[in-house]
Amino acid sequence: MPVEKSQRLLNLIIGLSSTRHRLTRDQIRDTIEGYEPLPHGASEEEVRKAEASFERMFERDKKELRDLGVPVETVEDPVHGDEIGYRIRPAEAAMPALDLTAAELAVLGIATDYWRGAVLGSDATQAVMKLASSAEHGPRVELPFAALPAVATxxxxxxxxxxxxxxxxxxxxxxxxxxxxxxxxxxxxxxxxxxxxxxxxxxxxxxxxxxxxxxxxxxxxxxxxxxxxxxxxxxxxxxxAASADVRTARVALRPESGHALRRRGSAAGVDGGWDLYDVEYAHGDAVVAEVLALAGGARIVAPAELAQSVAKAATAALEVERG
Amino acid sequence: MAEQATDRLVRMLGILTYVERNGDTPFAELAEHFGVSVDQVRKDIDALWVASEPGDSWSPIDFSADDFDADVAALVRNDGVSQVRLSPREAVALVGALSTMGAAGALPEAGTQVLAKLRDALAEPVTVLGDDQVAPEIREALLEAIARYRLAEVEYVDAQDRRTTRTVDPHRLVVIDGHGYLECFCRRAQDYRVLRLDRIASVTVLDGAVEHPPTDTAGFTLTPAFRATVRIARTGRYALEDIPGVEIEDADEDVIATFDVADAAFVAGRLLAVAPHLRSVTPPRLVAELHRQAQSVLDVQR
Structure with a gap:
């Protein structure tokens, strides 16, 4: 009966972790359970076929282990010419002990929802499965939190x-x-x-x-x-990067408008029917966009260049033709 | 579909490491913890048991046969086999999602702890920037109301700057497109709503109990009114990239963006900010709204 693939991968991890120096491809094929050793007394043709089939299988296994995060090292040995060997250093391959609580494991479940259906979805699920071995067993924890899937390409x-x-x-x-x-x-x-x-x-x-x-x-x-x-x-x-260069703009707001600006800024008196606020900003464009979006509910008092940007954008908008 | 070999391998290594750390463990507990049947646990342990080192029949993992027959995993020997570390993709997936939830103000306390543990154990796999600046007292008050099944009075400023006070049945905090929201039933609208956390100005936990159950179909429920096409110089592209469901294609020195519009006033407000780069806008009703807002701006800003 052929050895199941998960079993073969486990044997490969054990073999490459326990070798003192390295295992060559021939050693892997002949000694690790799950690969087919070369048949005795096989014809040249049969040997060639068996070798090709082993190569395909081993390359795939090696890639899957690496994708899984297992550092399969290539070890060259000048004594043995150009024959390549492989090994895994157990300390580098092992998951550090994290001691997670049941609640922490539940949060990780929400984190996998964030990638659900996207390209990292199966990676997140697999990561949680790995971390489950470090987590305490407890009753299912329900948390009032959720994440809707992100776009990942x-x-x-x-x-x-x-x-x-x-x-x-x-x-x-x-x-x-x-x-x-x-x-x-x-x-x-x-x-x-x-x-x-x-x-x-x-x-x-x-x-x-x-x-x-x-x-x-x-x-x-x-x-x-x-x-x-x-x-x-x-x-x-x-x-x-967050800009270190923070400046202050003075904005005038109609009563009952510009609530977000009011919350961020500090009151600086009144001017006729307008409330004045001083608002700190790192990117002038952002303040300009905010004032524009208030559609007349706000204007910029200072600095002049931001006030001009607002007027310029509105003027340009009037020039957009009805399509 | 048959299980992937690597999925099974990861679970087998997980079971081994779990038993090594926790001592003798009934199959039933392992089944629950790893989300598979007891029969599958038995098969996984059997497979671990027969795993062998190259060349000889020495098996590095040994379980007690008597305990196995009693459906208990009792490790006699494990010669250095353990769960494998996270791959780069796995690390980015978890740390990226948790950090994004944190920046959005929607990460539970346990999430902050697990994130710290992951960051200790892994080289920082991804940089997460941004901060919705959700005030801790807003978050705490919402979580208290949710935990005690109480109604909450919420002062809210929407994207069009309309300030409202609503009584809501709060359900949970959710991350959508990288921002944090409160999922709730709004008594004023008599419908389910998602309120952006960084637009909530204040929260008061009320005495009344939650009456409307959470819905499974929460999230955005805006119905698009029409489809818009905007041609804009590449410089202005950034303003349109974040519109949900937008399709953007290159056209010489411009890009053409097509997207659904639920609220023309909101979209016009965005277009206003990049108006100097606009080439054309359809349909006419969106242009009309753009003109109306631009005129209102020019009435006060000269």
Missing amino acids: DAFATLVEAVADRQAVRFEYSSVSSGAGTRTVEPWRVVLRAGVAYVIGFDRDREAPRTFRVQRIGGPVTPVGPAVEEVPEEIPLGAL
Whole structure:
């Protein structure tokens, strides 16, 4: 009866973890239960076939273990020429003991909902299964929290792997400033902000760090050589960074309007039918957009350039023709 | 569909590690903990048992046969086999989701703890930015009302800046598109509503008890009124990217965005902010609303 695949993978983990030095492919095929050793007295043709079938099976198994997070190392040995061997260092492969409570395990269940139906969904489920071995057993914990699925693309998942593997990648990107084109990037870090995914990395063509919004990547993300040499200690967050340069705008608000601005700002008196508020801001565009959206319920008193931006946008809007 | 080999492998390693840490464990408890049948637990333990080292019949994992017959997993020996660590994708999935819930103000206390444990154990796998700045007292008051099944009076400022005071039956906090919301039944609207946490100005827990049960179909229930098409210079693209369900395609130096509109006033307000980059807007009713708002702005801002 053939050995089940999960059993074969378990035997492979045990074999590669317990070897003192390494196991070569031949040793793996001949000694690990689940692979077919070469038949005795087989013809050349049969040997070739058996070898090809073992190669396919082992390559697939090795990839699945690596995808699972098991660090299967390649060990070259100058004494044995170009024959490659493999090993797993048990301390590196093991899940650290986390001692999770039943409530903590329940929260992880909600976290998997966040990716449900998206590309990281099965990864999240598998991660929770791994962590369940570190969790106390208790009655099911119901929490009044939930997460609705986020948008995650294949590109995001591939980039996560590329960052971990220090693998440079190439993709089609539609940029705000320079149009659509092919980018070759050394990915350093994935970033999530309010549910939107970004990747920060070194753009090889522009020879500078760049931030890419994953949603704007079209088509597949493909690996390209050579590997990423260096990842900076401090990842430059670029436009994603919170601006340290905070300024103050004075806005005038109609009574009963601009509640969000009122909550953020501090009262600065009245002017005729208007309430005055001082509001701190890092990005002028954001204040301008907020005042515009109030459609006459607010105006900017100072600084003048923000007031001009508001008037300019409204003037431009009047020029949009009825389609 | 048959179970994936790696799913089973992960569960087998999980059972092994769990028994090693917790001592002798009845199959029934393992079945409940790992969400499978007792029969499957028996098969998994059997498979762990017959796992062997290369070449010989030495098995690194041994269970007590007597206990096995009594449906109890009792480990006699485990020679260094254990659950495997998280893969990069798994780590990003969990830490990313938990951190996003945290930034949205909708992460339970236990979530903060588990996030800290994961971050201790893993190299920080993902950077999560942003903060909805949900005031702790708002969050605490909502959670108290939910836990005690009490009504809450909520002062709310909606996206069009309308301020209302509503009595709600609060149900749970939920993360939608990276932001935190309260799912509730609104007595004023006599319907289920999701209220964005960072727009709630104050919460008072009332004495009255919750009467309307949570719904399974919560989330956004806005019905689109019409479909809009907007052509805009690439520079203004960012303003349209976050509209739920938007489709954006490149067109020379511009992009063309198509999306459903539930509230024309809200969409017009967004378009106003990128008006200098607009090339064309359809249908005419959306343009009319855009013009109306632009004129109101110009009446007060010169």
